Amino acid sequence: MxxxxxxxxxxxxxxxxxxxxxxxxxxxxxxxxxxxxxxxxxxxxxxxxxxxxxxxxxxxxxxxxxxxxxxxxxxxxxxxxxxxxxxxxxxxxxxxxxxxxxxxxxxxxxxxxxxAEILSLNKPVTASSNYKDYETYASHKLIYLVDGITNAPGKFHTYFEPYPWVTIDLEKISIIRDVVMFNRADDYGRWLHSVEIRVGNSSVWSEMATCGTYPGPSETGDIITVECRPSRYGRYVTLKIVHPNYITDDPNAINGNNAIVLEEVVVNGLYL
Structure with a gap:
């Protein structure tokens, strides 16, 4: 009522x-x-x-x-x-x-x-790299991170680099309750590890405050919720892998290279 x-x-x-x-x-x-x-x-x-x-x-x-x-x-x-x-x-x-x-x-x-509301749906996304820029055949796009669709052929995928990151611009200053990561559902879910999530009014990493961390490693198809403790205020939400890759049996992980590959990220909170 x-x-x-x-x-x-x-x-x-x-x-x-x-x-x-x-x-x-x-x-x-x-x-x-x-x-x-x-x-x-x-x-x-x-x-x-x-x-x-x-x-x-x-x-x-x-x-x-x-x-x-x-x-x-x-x-x-x-x-x-x-x-x-x-x-x-x-x-x-x-x-x-x-x-x-x-x-x-x-x-x-x-x-x-x-x-709480979903703040991230169809919002602008920037990243340290885009896999599609290196492999043009790949059906991966930045916007797939926040399109509301999980378990689809196309997904968000950075290239292989030491500390990949992705930033969602919520377009308004908000209070962030939690961030939900939908790990890739096809294979290679173990690549998701050592993720730190920061929130800020600037998208500069050093000027942002930590919401929470996910040590991992994850598994294929996992859905991971990271709660901000305490709740964070800001316009930008950045996810970054902050440690070299632990994987030793995959040539893509040479020199500690990582990649962020996700079906979706959902940011929950309130617009201010």
């Missing part, structure tokens, strides 16, 4: 307290829709470091907590709410799997996160 909360240009608010399940959606007067999803896997205890939070509010109802996140001047990725304490904590970062199931001090809290 969707409810509409009018945002009048006045100092005061009229809030109708409804049941928890109804407050999944909030629509503002600007017609922007915000959805909050309950994480049933959350273990009920909260992270302690202050950098997780925008603000905390005692004596706040669930509905008011939802509205507080929606109205936050800072980007609120979700909130923690305690029905026993009537306490609300607004989050500046999505909680990762580790955060949701860590050994933290807490109680009866529940976690609601903003519903």
């Amino acid at each position: 969707k409810i509409r909360v009018l945002l009048p240009y006045t100092t005061f608010w009229t809030v109708i307290v409804l049941t928890t399940d109804i407050w999944n959606y909030i629509d503002g007067s600007c017609n922007a829709s915000v959805r909050f999803e309950r994480d049933v896997a959350f273990d009920g205890v909260v992270p302690m470091p202050a950098w997780y939070y925008i603000n905390s509010f005692p004596n706040l109802s669930f509905a008011s907590c939802t509205l507080a996140c929606f109205q936050s001047v800072s980007v609120c990725s979700g909130y923690l709410f305690s029905s026993q304490q009537l306490s609300c904590k607004l989050l500046r970062t999505f909680l990762t799997h580790i955060d949701r199931n860590g050994s933290y001090i807490g109680g009866d809290w529940e976690y609601r996160s903003r519903a």
